[in-house]
Amino acid sequence: MEFRQYADVHDFALQAEPILTEKEDVYSLFFGVLQAIKAGRYDNPFMATIEEDGKVLALMQMTPPHPLNLIIVDxxxxxxxxxxxxxxxxxxxxxxxxxxxxxxxxxRFAEKWEVKTGTVHKLLMDQGLYRLDKVNKALQQSPGKWRLADERDSPLIEGWFTIFEEDTGLPITSLEEVKKRVSLFISEQEVFLWEHDGKVVSMMKKARPTEHGVTVSFVFTPHEERKKGYARSMVAACSTELLRNYNFCVLYTDLMNPTSNKIYREIGYNRIADSVQLGFVMPVSH
Known part of the structure; x- marks a missing residue:
């Protein structure tokens, strides 16, 4: 087996994309990030394959500080x-x-990595990956309607961005970086808002488009507006809108949150895979 690391994203894409397109939904995270690397959105990405006799056996990709994304082909x-x-x-x-x-x-990677490095793993995210091809039209809609976010919504989205990270246990992004990201999201028309009686009550964004699919991410409703059906109505309506341009939508859910998993199934999302993010730390010595 030969390990090959790539400096040129286009050379890497020639090896990776034929594999990614075979399971575009399951590999949507890897595929979407690869498109972002192509577009110059990441500095110094790590891209590698393991090959044998010209056949790709595995794909690896990492955009620090994000995790190593590993696909085992064989x-x-x-x-x-x-x-x-x-x-x-x-x-x-x-x-x-x-x-x-x-x-x-x-x-399997974690077990062997621990033996080699002396680290221990901890579960950071236990996720279900869901795919939507058609929205359930029988859903009852909550009051309100969706619209795309614009610049006047920036302060609200910036605040929600940080609360979302706190709620989900993600590392907290600096305010300066949050402002940059939100500005880009809005300029790219990626953020959808649900508005009721002139008040924004929920949000989501589209992310990582691939040739046929798009990811729904960053679904957030502030605490005081929860349990009113806003998120379900927004995701249903905005997924319908996204399906005008894509064959399917995918999203990741926290498997520890049965409410969100139930909501997405009601909309028409079907679970297609289970994914985990595992972190590695040195054991605490006593």
């Missing part, structure tokens, strides 16, 4: 693939604090 060879990957990560001193992958792959 699952029968997973033991050898993970051994080669870990050997090269250590040899080249590639900094990696977490991995995101389908559940079985992530845990």
């Amino acid at each position: 699952e029968k060879r997973i033991e050898g693939i993970v051994d080669v990957l870990i050997k090269k990560l250590v040899e080249f001193r590639i900094e990696m604090s977490s991995v995101i992958s389908l559940k079985a792959w992530a845990y």
Whole structure:
């Protein structure tokens, strides 16, 4: 097996995209980030393959400080693939604090990484990946309607961005960086808002478009507006809008939150895979 690291995203894409397009929904995160690397949105991405006789056995991608995204193409060879990957990560001193992958792959990597590095893993996100092809038209809609966010909404979205990170246990982004990101989201017309009686009560954004699909992310309703059906109505209506331009939508859910999983199933989203993000830390010595 040969480990190959790529400096040129277009060379990497030639190897990766034929595999990604075969399972565009399951590999939507990897595929979408690859498109963003192509567009110059990330500095110094890590891109690599493990190959044998010209055949790609695994794909790896990382945009620090985000996790290493791992795809095992030939699952029968997973033991050898993970051994080669870990050997090269250590040899080249590639900094990696977490991995995101389908559940079985992530845990197999974690077991071997712990043995090699002396770290222990912790579960950062236990996620279900859902796909939508058609919205359930029988859903009862909550009062209000959707609209795209514009610049006047920036302060509200910036505040919600931070609360969302706190609620989901994500690392807190600096206010300066949040302002930059929100400005870009709005200029790219990526943020959808649900408005009732002139008040914005919920939001979501589209992310990581691929050739046929798009991701729904950052679904947020402030605490005082929850349990009124706003998020469900917004995701249903805005997913319908997105399906005008894409064949399908995907989204990740927190499997520890049965309410959100139930809501998405009611809209018409179907669970297609389980994904985890595992972080690695040195054990605390006593």
